[in-house]
Amino acid sequence: MAGNSFGTIFRLTTFGESHGAGVGGIVDGCPAGLKLDFEAIQRELDRRRPGQSALTTPRDESDRVEFLSGIFEGVTTGSPIAFLIANKDHRSKDYDDLKNVFRPSHADFTWQSKYGHRDHRGSGRASARETVSRVAAGAIAKQLLQTLAISVHAIVSSVAEASIAVPITSFDLSQPENELRCPHPETAEQMRSLIEEARSQGDTLGGIITCIVKGAPVGLGEPVFDKLHAELGKAMLSINAVKGFEIGSGFAAAGMRGSKHNDEFAVSEGKTITKTNHSGGIQGGISNGMDIEMRIAFKPVSSIATAQNTVDISGDATTISIQGRHDPCVLPRAVPIVEAMAALVIADHYLRQRTSEL
């Protein structure tokens, strides 16, 4: 059973390779009656687009999304929404010498072994180009959530050694974002220096994205296996280059006492709230009405310019130096992807929640 679908009720199935005709997907299960703002969808794609700044890959894709179905007079009909983003600037030739050599920490070797027959051009389906479809579908999910006053925001909270020291809740996330998508200007500048330095060295950098969902009602999440944070975790870990996921206190919780970690309940304006939020907005796998907070760790991009030892398709040792147009650090471009995945999970669970009571 292949794995190209995500979600149960609000369900996305994607397709497409880096250097084929294009990428796209089908959203099945979007309720009828949602008026779509197509410019807002395109804006999300633009936030992920390569070539948007000096810090990203120069691959030039306009990434215009075309909707093929499921929308009539600008409003969803309840029928499947298919969309297509054509590939434009693919220089397949760049990849000819990668055909028979496995790039270290890339998906070449495992895809070749699993499927036998592989589209090696630009990594084929293993390329992060696949995530365009997530952003397009996530933009629809975001608009569904907007009707419920739920919003999703992500920021770059660290790049290599440069980290924001204050919590995400200290920022006004409605403000325009900068190129780094880091709302703390000094840290953003540090990040920029580190990225430029890495690029000049033919190296790459990892980092952390922090994501917050505001306005989610109490009750989202389906115990015991489809706990809300388990589904968010899967969503994030399915993004290329992600190596870790935390909800609320995360790994820090491992070093804490229960007496410190517990979030005491209180009443505020007639609503039950918690005074602290180590739970990250989720208790027992179900949202509790507080901000849902998570952190996602990205490894450095594996495509580096320096020479590496590796093995070729015949099992012989060789070396490789990867040319081509790669990001020295994907974090800023990954922000809309993280938001999209969060929006898909929340929209799906909002619909799932509709059937929990008589």
Added chain:
Amino acid sequence: MAGNSFGTIFRLTTFGESHGAGVGGIVDGCPAGLKLDFEAIQRELDRRRPGQSALTTPRDESDRVEFLSGIFEGVTTGSPIAFLIANKDHRSKDYDDLKNVFRPSHADFTWQSKYGHRDHRGSGRASARETVSRVAAGAIAKQLLQTLAISVHAIVSSVAEASIAVPITSFDLSQPENELRCPHPETAEQMRSLIEEARSQGDTLGGIITCIVKGAPVGLGEPVFDKLHAELGKAMLSINAVKGFEIGSGFAAAGMRGSKHNDEFAVSEGKTITKTNHSGGIQGGISNGMDIEMRIAFKPVSSIATAQNTVDISGDATTISIQGRHDPCVLPRAVPIVEAMAALVIADHYLRQRTSEL
């Protein structure tokens, strides 16, 4: 759509509450022809059993698993395998005063809000008693994996401040485990002291479990959404009290350069291997034949004896002191649960992989 099933081909559906008739489940999709070792299954349940040592809750459950179907003459038939573990030592009375008060960082408030009607006795379905069913099903999965020479091992690598400093691969995991399930004797003793201290203070401790899968073939995992580590992450995050998940280098990857993080390929005994294993055995969401390594962070148990501020079902502020029989630290008992979830994921993906090529 409720969330009590896990897996796609090897698929577990569980049921049961802490203080009802019992807990159990159905495994659908276990291939026919697997000879079961029932004592080995029971041993796994015994590893998770309450009351097994002075460090755990004194609740006394024999946790004998009874198989109801799907097995004939000791061998699986391909039909669904149902099993039941009766509840014995439930003192429902202990919970009467918790009926209308929400315990901080517990699932009381969210379950009550989501479903309206709730079995409050011993947390009902939100209780970690639910995980017995995972262990029983996971034990079957382990035996399936055994026929493929795949093994799953987990250890307690930290409890509060006590942490093993060496990698999990430095231990001989075939040796008998101690009470702490920590293979490093000095650290184990530290953990014991910390747990005894916490118990005497009516407090609780968090910690980290490290899990390793050995012998997995190249090719498991279904891009793009059902990447192997994404499914492992969901599996682990669905366990009570888990707040974080890492694969391979995990959060440490965020601070690394690509030139350091990349796992160079090499040939060893005719097999393609990687010299380092920052990938944690998974590249592009597909197993690469190396050890699959992950770390799972547990928060401290929320049931503490000291008084806490909270809110009752009518929305009024009140305080609560939780009596009853709770673990000061669940890490040792969580080891077989982590192993079970890993085994379920790997078994499922082994079967899914059977259809990837013509």
Added chain:
Amino acid sequence: MAGNSFGTIFRLTTFGESHGAGVGGIVDGCPAGLKLDFEAIQRELDRRRPGQSALTTPRDESDRVEFLSGIFEGVTTGSPIAFLIANKDHRSKDYDDLKNVFRPSHADFTWQSKYGHRDHRGSGRASARETVSRVAAGAIAKQLLQTLAISVHAIVSSVAEASIAVPITSFDLSQPENELRCPHPETAEQMRSLIEEARSQGDTLGGIITCIVKGAPVGLGEPVFDKLHAELGKAMLSINAVKGFEIGSGFAAAGMRGSKHNDEFAVSEGKTITKTNHSGGIQGGISNGMDIEMRIAFKPVSSIATAQNTVDISGDATTISIQGRHDPCVLPRAVPIVEAMAALVIADHYLRQRTSEL
């Protein structure tokens, strides 16, 4: 991927063999807050029970259903509802000589070939005993539908040559049913004679069940693949011995002109209705508010007392005469099974429908 689950939101997973510990299942996705009438559930099981009349198999099973979870103080909690019906009167010895011989038109040969390892006692999981679990789950679905004023009724409309000539809508289905579950007394008597004759001859009879769903709202059914009648068809065809399914006009439609077959719309008491109901209450795969009508064809039971030619497990020709306790005609006992499957489909689609509009 095994096939022991049915439904998407209101989802039943069953287990159990004819001569094992028992049969049962888990209903996941039943909304919280449904007050259950346990006697009504048992009454449904009694309608299916063997030994209930002189016309059925004398196998004596009390078929008492025991609920294990998901219910608190008589009301569903939203957690999975597990139930168990123990097997009592199984004379496994009766089946010893069937171990190695394939009964004609039975599932012996195909199960043996598919799984290799088979519980042959009383057909194991291929036995119609499995349908008890459907009736138990269907009884819960019926009670969910009752809260919506939807009811499901089935009758035996033909046994061999004995057929009711008038439509099902001519009967008052709220009246108590007779032993034959045929509301037309003269036809019922004919059926009784035919069944008694068949039994005395060691033979068996087929027949047709007609089922009607009253009160279903407009809008149930999910085009394009999960059309309401497609799901009803699958539900019915999954019952042992079913060979055909019709909705509305069914096979008769094949001989009709559009001008005769079309159901003209009209307004009645402010509601849009159709003047005729060739559509059987479903148009374009979605319920239109009229009665949902279907017919289900059952073959004669394959277990007959007379000698038949067959083949044994080694591939050698042999003969067989089947002893044991079998129904000469399953139609009357199949009525509650048909109703159960219809109720499961309608309940599931009622819940699915909750997410079709914003």
Added chain:
Amino acid sequence: MAGNSFGTIFRLTTFGESHGAGVGGIVDGCPAGLKLDFEAIQRELDRRRPGQSALTTPRDESDRVEFLSGIFEGVTTGSPIAFLIANKDHRSKDYDDLKNVFRPSHADFTWQSKYGHRDHRGSGRASARETVSRVAAGAIAKQLLQTLAISVHAIVSSVAEASIAVPITSFDLSQPENELRCPHPETAEQMRSLIEEARSQGDTLGGIITCIVKGAPVGLGEPVFDKLHAELGKAMLSINAVKGFEIGSGFAAAGMRGSKHNDEFAVSEGKTITKTNHSGGIQGGISNGMDIEMRIAFKPVSSIATAQNTVDISGDATTISIQGRHDPCVLPRAVPIVEAMAALVIADHYLRQRTSEL
């Protein structure tokens, strides 16, 4: 949960409306390594194409299928296969006066009621144009089956009163088909006359398609709910205008005795076969190696030229005469659709069967 996906492992998700940009779909789960014959795929689409003969609608669609992903150098890669068939000859204006009036026995009323917001042009998603996607995906499934020497054939066995009297097995189905897709020339001529007559009268005709699957191995089908004929039944009943489904003896079984109906086993060329085939190639829901035979009943198309009483969107009585380009009888064009759905089910179950034994 919407219903635009079909199959579990070999899984098709479709999209598209009659008068939108186009129709298409994604096949996920097709194994890697299948060499595709694109001309053969196009030939299947041509068999379904409107305007192919004087007997069909004159709507002119070239129905060229474009593949967007999942194929590299003509061979499947294991990644999702997306395809698109553009809409060309849609005269949306034709439908303007149908915007607010419900056509009798059409899906207008139910779709409007279910979703609130509806693309009324050419029935939108309720149009049989949707079935192009099934034929395209089914053509891939057919090629997968071909590698296993399994073939699928369907014929028109009746149109209104014109019926073939001999069994489908009497024909050599490898011969080229005629315009009627009825291999019995005299009956085909009768059908032609009836269709021409109906057209001249502005009326439409129903009929029956018989489908046979040859070469299926023993063991396909997943008891208890996903029995092979239950899944075939759902597949066929999901096609527009289908009202009934029979496997093997079908409704005739209802009138038979077990002693006549049972298929005795015999050995032929070392293989276990049955002497008769009332079972239609399936016993206990699992294929037994004989021909799989089924019959599918189609109602007459609901779009007729004569005036009919109906109701408009405001609930007022009115009349309607449907203009536009409609088939007087869809049976010949439905043959490739029936074959496609059968191929999808068999391909899916062939893959599902790969996991039934250790």
